[in-house]
Amino acid sequence: MKGPIHAVLLPLSALILLAGCAAVGPDYSPSSLPSSRFPASFGEPAAGLNAGAVEVEWWRAFDEPALSTLIQRALASNHDIGIAVARLEEAKAVLRENRQDFLPSGGPALSYESFRRSEVETPSGQQRHIETYRGAVDASWEIDLFGRVRRSVEAAQAQAGSREALLRSVQAGVAATVAATWFELRGLEAELAVAADISQSQRESLEMVERMVSVGSAQELDRLRAEALLRSVEALVPDLERRRAASFNALAILLGESPQTFRPPAAKPGRETLAVRSIAVGDPAGLLSRRADIAAAERNLAAATARIGVETAGLYPDIQIRGSIGLVAGSLDAMSDGAQSSFIGPAIRWSLLDTGRVRARIAASEARTQEALIVYDQTLLRALQETDDAFKGYGAAGDTLALRLLESAANREAARLARVQFMEGEGVYLDVLEAERSDYASRRALVIARTNQRLAVVSIYKALGGGWELCTQAQHDCTGAAGLAYMPDAKQITPRP
Structure with a gap:
């Protein structure tokens, strides 16, 4: 004779087989993405650029050991990287939680009921007060017939992939920002050095003019003009020092340190021109696979597509298998000899009256997916814009x-000749002042141009999205400030005496 369990096994087996069917909602396919608009090449290569493989540790091309040290320290201590690592761990934990929905849920259950009947309700010879103790193991299992769980796992997995790509993007961005900040700091220090050199030269010129005025060889107007040029150069120093301090502080924060205790590594003197060998920039196809922000946008689109299936499953019945096995007794002492109680059976819930709400949620998910698609396409186009x-x-x-x-070079020689002619009595001091003013302006402009050249190289590698590949190697610490320890002690329940 077939028992209740046997009566459930046949339909349960059929449901399990049906659970392997395709999930509702659209299936995501990366091949249908609008990446075909990517050109085959970057066009006519600019001077100094070639289509070779992009260098991973691109900062070594500057031949500055101090910069390499700073980037390594930033990858190991930066707070933005640490935040991205924590968000990735959160996404992985959510994925593990969603995967648990494939398995039964439940556990031990203990219950106690006390019921007192009225005299009218109590049959003759029976007790009015009834107590029931129950100890059992309850379990339930959702039959993923329409793919709600599978789509949830797909969405969580894609979201974890997006968080991982965002971590790579932050790592690449931190490396580029450290390099840019370092070169800005070095450039400001060079501007201050030029200002100090010009100021010293102007002081000497002012002293010379003062001696000439004292002997009648020059006029007071010449002395005033010389002093005015000196003060104009000195007036630029406070703002340069402020900007240098700001760059110094920004570099400290990038490395996860306080500005008060930060000590950058010693740097060797800079060169007048940057001897960078030809820069390999790859092609747009490589850019598509290397830019982590593109990968993050693609994974966000995959997650949004999967969530359409999650919401679509709400149009169909929710089928669960529930079961319980345990003991029932009239007192706690009798539990060891209590009566066995068990049941197993399917439970079907179908929210037909909520169809309008479900379809509204589906429409919202579809709109979010369309938004994610547009964001992905926009990310592609911006990557091409940034590289160009x-x-x-x-x-x-x-x-x-x-x-x-x-x-x-021309202004420096003009200033030298103007001073020589004035000392020989063949010129006027106004010519000397104009030549020295032009000399200072051109020397400062040259320093800025050197800085801009280095920043331009950094911008290329930042646009190419490289550098994060280094973090896939086990010997490199790229977890940022994720190593900061903070975990409050769990409150322990102290047993009463």
């Missing part, structure tokens, strides 16, 4: 630096 802007900026920075070198 960086390539054009690199070419312009190189041309500007070459012209600034010629300008500075």
Whole structure:
């Protein structure tokens, strides 16, 4: 004779087989993404660029050990990286939680009921007060017939992939920002050095003019003009020092340190021109696979697509298998000899009256998926824009630096000749002042042009999205400030005496 359990096994087996069917909702396919608009190449390569493989540790091309040290320290201590690591761990935990929905849920259950009947309700010879103790193991299992659980896992998995890509994007961005901040700091220090050199030269010129005024060889107007030029140079120093301090502090924060205790590594003197070998920039196809923000946008689109299936499953019945096995007794002492109690059976819930709400949620999910698709396409186009802007900026920075070198050399020689002619009595001091003013302006412009050339190289590598590949190697610590320890002690329940 078949028991109740046997009566459930046949339909349960059929449900399990049906659970392997395709889940409701659209299936995500990366091949249908609008990446076909990506060009085959970056176009006519600019001078100094080639289509070779992009270098991973691109900062080594600057031949500055101090910069490499700073980037390594930032990858190991930066707070933005630590935040991204924590968010990735959160997404992984959510994924593990969603995968648990494939398994039965439940556990031990203890219950106690006390019921007192009235005299009218109590049959003759029976007790009015009834107590029931129950100890059992309850379990339930959702039969994922329409794929709600599978789509939930797909969405969580895609979201974890997006968080991982965002971590890579933050790592690449931190490396580029450290390099840019370092070169800005070095450039400001160079500007201060030029200002100090020019100030010293102007003091000497002012002393010379004062001696000439005292003997009648020059006029008071010449002395005033010399003093005015000196003060104009000195007036630039406070703002340069403020900007240098701001860059120094920004670099400290990037490395996860306080500005008061931060000590950057010693840097070797900079060169007039940056001897960077030809920069390999790859092709758009490589950019598509290397830019972590593109990967994050693609994974967000996959997650949004899966969530349409999660909401669509609400149009169909929710089927669960529930069961319980345990003991029932009239007193706690009798539990060991209590009567066995068990049941197993399917439970079907179908919210037909909520169809309008479900369809509204489906429409909202579809709109969010369309938004994610547009964001993905926009991310592709912005990546191409950033690379093209960086390539054009690199070419312009190189041309500007070459012209600034010629300008500075010409102005320096003009200032020397003006001073010689004035000392020999063949010129006026106004010519000397104008020549020295132009000399200072061109020397400062040359320093800025050198800085801009280095920043242009950094912009190229930032646009290419490289550098994070280093963090896939086990010997490199790229977890940022994730190692900061904070975990409050759990409150222990102290037993009463």
